[in-house]
Amino acid sequence: MNMVTETTRDGMTWYECEKCGLLFDNVEDAESHEANCDAEDPSYIQ
Numbered sequence: 001m002n003m004v005t006e007t008t009r010d011g012m013t014w015y016e017c018e019k020c021g022l023l024f025d026n027v028e029d030a031e032s033h034e035a036n037c038d039a040e041d042p043s044y045i046q
């Protein structure tokens, strides 16, 4: 379920959506976003 990538930049920990690459400073926000992220859904690619 947890697919977000943890990354460190400028001494801060960020959480990256593996689908669209969006960065969050809060893991819960990242997981919540990723659960609703359609970036990888083929039906959205034209």
Ligand SMILES: [Zn+2]
Binding pocket: 017, 018, 019, 020, 021, 022, 033, 034, 037, 038, 039
């Ligand atoms: Zn995303």
